[in-house]
Amino acid sequence: MTRSVQIQPVRKCSDKLTVGVWPGPRPPPSTVDSVLYKKRSGAVTEQPRMREDCCPLSWKSTRTIMPSLVGVALLTLALSTPTLAFAPIGGGGASHVTITGSALLQKVKETCRAVAEEAGHEFNPTGSSPEELVQACLGPRATGEVSGAKFHSALQQIYAQNGLVDRDFVNSAPHHFNSEAFYEGRGLITEGIAAIKASIRQENFQAARETLGRVLHTLQDFYSHSNWVELGYTEPYINLIRPHLPLENLADVDTATCTDCPSASCPNQMLPEILKDKTLTSGYMGLYSSAKPKGKCSHGGAGDLTSTAIPRGGISKDQRRSDNVLLHNAAVTAAGDASLQLLEDIRLSAGNNNFLRMMGIARSSVVCFVIDTTGSMSDDIKEAQSVVYDIIDSKKGTQDEPSEYILVPFNDPAFGPMVRTTDPEKMKREISKLKADGGGDVPEMCLSGLQLALTGSPSSSHIYVFTDAIAKDIHLKDSIVALIRTTKSTVSFFMTPTRRRRRSLKAASFVDYKDLALASGGQAIEVSKSQLPQATDVILDSSTSALVTVLQRARNAAREETFPFVLDESLKNITIYITGSSITFTLTNPGGVSQTQNQANGKLGTIQTVGNLRRIRLNPDRQLGRWKINIKSPQPYTLKVTGQSTITFIYDFVESFGGPHPGYAVLSGRPQAGQPATLKLSAIGRKGASSMTVEGVGLALVSGPEAITHSTLTDMGNGDILVTVSTVPEGEFVVVLKGTDKVSNSEFQRQSTTQMSVSKVNIQATVGSSVEPGEALALPFNVMTQGAGGTYTIDARNDKNFHMEYPKKLTLTTGKPANATLKIKPPASTKSGTDVTLTIETKSSDGANSNYVVLRLSVVTKITDFYPPLCEVVTVLADDCPQDVSQCGPFRWALTANLTDGNGTGIESISLSQGSGNISHTALSATFIQAQYNASCCSQIVELVAVDKAGNVGKCYRSIVHSGVPPALSLSMQLWLCLLVSVFAVRP
Structure with a gap:
């Protein structure tokens, strides 16, 4: 059973200091030094390093903590949380999903609360389920039936792409921060964040979600695969998502990092000097070779061949074992906090409304x-x-x-x-x-x-x-x-x-x-x-x-047939549609009352006939239970029964994959013929998964007999079910779900709308990165058939008509993949954030077997500006505010701040993330803006957010809460005090 872990937000170094900005003007180029470091190849490369102030980091991120000081807390965490694993499957502990889901839910709640406060209404979910969260987030307008299906779908898209990193990039060190690939790993994060922000700006939310899933996987792996938590750090390494900050104390290729661990289960393999010097390293992973640099740590595990080379063992904290409980749980917590930091950066850049749209929070x-x-x-x-x-x-x-x-x-x-x-x-x-x-x-x-x-x-x-x-x-x-x-x-x-x-x-x-x-x-x-x-x-x-389908069938032969269906208490506005010519039908309710096509206004509902359509709207007082409709027609016809209900489901066909971290990947094309089909299904109840019972899931032919295939259900927790169907129908089929609504204790049935069929040929392709305008991107793909070999045609299209090159034919041998490459080149004039949908299709020469893969590709202009806008508070007029908050009503205070983006692309937007006052601004130049804030003395905190045209976020925080700090002390002076305190009180 999968369980979730609540992850608390990071506590900043001071609630009264500017967070995430440089204290004063940005240093001139002369203050930027170069750090020589040796990469794994031994080559010497220059990497610019910028000095950093204390406040963009949380207090704990810059200090070390002795294990004795946190042992009790970590032991409590170990005893109170479920078994977790960074691997996508394994004992039900899907920690990548758990960490990601907990962070997403928390950030969505924070955003919903902020939107509610701005709109002047309460955010008060009736429960903790995603359905109840959506209902509360949409506010007073969300009366009636509001479905959480889109929110569930958004979550599943992020989870799916997160898991695919373990399949499609299993041997890529940067994607997992293996083998000390720190710069390359951060490069993937930087590129991904830029792509997410660009996609959101163009309202390409699915592309943003897919990239977000991949970026979160890489970010989370840093804490499991490096020695960050072994060094005593308990807060995230914020430099990973702020590329203008340096990566410091990295082990070079000649630095030994680990002790030998013959038992492969040592609590901490770090060499004493590594711990003393706070040197950052990560485990080497070898899927095909045991070679690694002398003295280096291994990732560990059965799939890592380097774990048998001295120093043996491994420092991966993917799985929680008896020897690494404290480190594993510390890595989980740090990964969760890091995910929250990344999501907050995206939220501030996108704005609350677009962030919620990305997350599927909408009617x-x-x-x-x-x-x-x-x-x-x-x-x-x-x-x-x-x-x-x-x-x-x-x-x-x-x-x-x-x-x-x-x-x-x-x-x-x-x-x-x-x-x-x-x-x-x-x-x-x-x-x-x-x-x-x-x-x-x-x-x-x-x-x-x-x-x-x-x-x-x-x-x-x-x-x-x-x-x-x-x-x-x-x-x-x-x-x-x-x-x-x-x-x-x-x-x-x-x-x-x-x-x-x-x-x-x-x-x-x-x-x-x-x-x-x-x-x-x-x-x-x-x-x-x-x-x-x-x-x-x-x-x-x-x-x-909240539209749902109860039943849909199609018939091509002239015959009489009776179709049963179940109506439950949650269904509203039930409508039956029949399309076809020369139709006669009889509709019968559970009590035996009937109505025919000739009764426009009958005991069961009203019938409207127009062209080839019969539309039957049932009366609101319809009976619950099993209904049936008998249809006769000499011509082909279709039948569809719909209604409004928050009881529904979403699903994807999936396939398992192996490797060091096995899991399930969503199929883009059709399932394989002759094999059991596997679905990952999420059941959505009125008050979450706990308010319903799923009793059966099967596949049904749309145009065939009513028989539904049998399946095996595995509960993955939180309403997620793994469905295995041993025999897949031959023909076009849909997914049917049946169960009981616990709220009303009534039986229900639901059906998917989209038809699916199987194929003996499979095509697989992966998008690993975005593409720059004017640059070509090579996309490898492979095709394999379990049917007859021979010549297969390849056809590829994209919705932007970008130029593509690919082989038009492939010769396949049964059971052996044929590899090929497609090259696509967007024009240089393509707008950053453009979303390209690419379809690659394959078909046998006789047309008997075909399949497809659909990919989304983001076109993103190369980002060179990684510096956030700077904010300096220049005046605060709060002398009229009384110290007694109860007397604040008649009084107001004001603030003036200068916002600059001197070395960047210019400030695009200014907004409030905290504060209920009024904000205005004056553009004094292309890169210099003066902001004015005015608020009641009852609203004593303000945080300004400035976003530049590259999506970088700068924040400016001020509080007039009485705390004993001299009013004349400038904000810049407070920042420098923060720096001094961190140097003398935190660092040893």
Whole structure:
């Protein structure tokens, strides 16, 4: 069972001193010295080193602590916490996940509380579950059903990328801070933080989450794989996330660091002189060789061949053993605190709202419109505009208000640009600009527009396509299916066919739209232009929070069939959709009461028929329990049952991997045929995982028999379940979950919307870094088949049309991977933070086997400015404030501060992270700003945050709380006092 550990925030050196800024002007270049250090190769390299003041560090980070002073505290921690491991799996102790999750939850809570205080309402979660956190974070507007699914998905994306570092970079020393690769490891962190900030600025939140997961893994590994905690440090090494600060006291290649440990279980292998001099080292890791420099520490463990070379043993603290309990727990705590520091830096750079958006804290509904703007679409565009206006006007200020609006127009030959906004009034303006024009009598770039929407919208979005013609770009169909399966977004088509002359396009028809809708769990609604206003009620139904699917099936053969489904107490606004021609049906509730298609207003609900759509809205007083619907049709049809409920689930197909730290990796493509399928599933209840019981998970054919495959469930804790399905259906299938809601003691069922199938061919690729504009990036990938060998085609596309080079064909031998490389080069003019979605597909010569991988790549301009803006308080006018706080009401105080970014890119934003007063500023030059703050004497603390255009964060803190410090003592003098105190009182 996985358990979480609460990690406390780092306590700064002084609550009344500027934190994270230089005391006074930045030193001129003459004060920067060079440090000669030997890298592992023995080469001598110059590394600039900047002197550092005390205050950006916490007190404890600059002093040593004798083991005797902390032994009792660490022993208490060892006895009170669960068994943890930095490895992603192993005895249920998933410490990378635990550390990351604890830090993320804590930082989200802090951010939610800050947002609530700014808005003037309380932040008071009713419990500790993510669902209750989301409900409280969204505030008074989050009445009704608000789902925590997006928050869970954001967490899982971060966890997944964190774990992948152990698979995709298992032999990379920098990714794990192995083999004394300190500069290279910090380089990965620096590059990653820059990419995260750039992605957030462009609102590419999924790219930011994925990079964040990888960066956190590397940062956390520093504390497990180095001797940081052996040296007695209990606070994080903040220099790892502040590249303008030096890495000090690093062991060079000739310095012996460890004693021999023949038993491989020694409490502390550090040589006495290493401990005395506070020399930083890390263990060497050898997966394929036992060679290491003389006298160096090993990582340790069965997978490390160097651990048998003298000095034997290992200093890794990944696993907690009887001989390293204190060190392991100290490493876990330091890694958690370091994760909090990194998240705080990102939060201050991004701002509270964008940080919460990155974390999926939003109402669940995201609506995206993909609209044909050719000449015959005038009526359709007017209806789309009307629907958008209705959504905005009717749902504004409610829990159902969409968290984001997206618009993608397409014509022929153009498509886009994509408009994304959280401002409903901006969406009104943008959609009002659409005009029907051009296109002539040819099909349009419908799938190109849809591809842009799928890559630009958040996962699990609802996308609505308006068109009256077939797709000219039908060659994108396989890529669209791959994107649908990867993003789990739902696509619905509103088709109003016209009699346009069509070019000869092989396989292009309205059936293609129906295939894509079904693959996504959406609907293909075919109506006349005059009927379109009635059909768009579907959009109002689905553009809502906490939407879940109870059942979805499709039938191609003409036959009569009865479909059972379960309705639980939590479900609201239950709607049944049937699309098809010549449909007759009978709906029956658990009490035996029935209603047919001929009864528009019956005992069970209201029925609306428009075009090929039947929409059945059940009455609010519907019975709980097992319902059924009997359907007869001579034509193909689809059935879908939806409702609103916070009881839902998210899932990913995963595969296990080995190595020193085995784990599970999310499959980007289709699962392998002939093998058991494994899913990692998170069950989401009304009050967290404890408020529900999962009784069964299986796979069901959408177009086949109702039989659901059996599975084995392994509880991983906190609602996470590992599901193993021994026999996977042949055909398109969905995931079905059944259980009991403990709140109402009612049975429930839920179904995934996106269809999946298996394949005998597999394709694997990894993105290891961002790419600079104008520079080419090589992406290695491999393809392997368990089916027949032979020639397989390779097709790659990206949503930005960047130039790519890759082999168009590969010759495969059964069971043997074929390696290849794709090169992609973004133009030099590409904006930093651009998110590129790359799809690589492979297909056998006969088309019987195919698969895909979808990758996200960030384009980030090389960052050369790592210095935070500087802040100096120049005046504080607080003489009128009474010492008795109870008398503060009528009085105010003011502060003036100078903010500079002289050696950088210029200050981009100034905000408050603490304080409830008013802030204004005057730009005196491109790099010099004067800020004015005015507040009630009842609000006695202020912290200004300045962010430069590179995303660096500088802070300026001031308190007027009476503490005995002479008022005339300047802030700079206080900083220098802090420095002197740390030198004489902390350092031995």
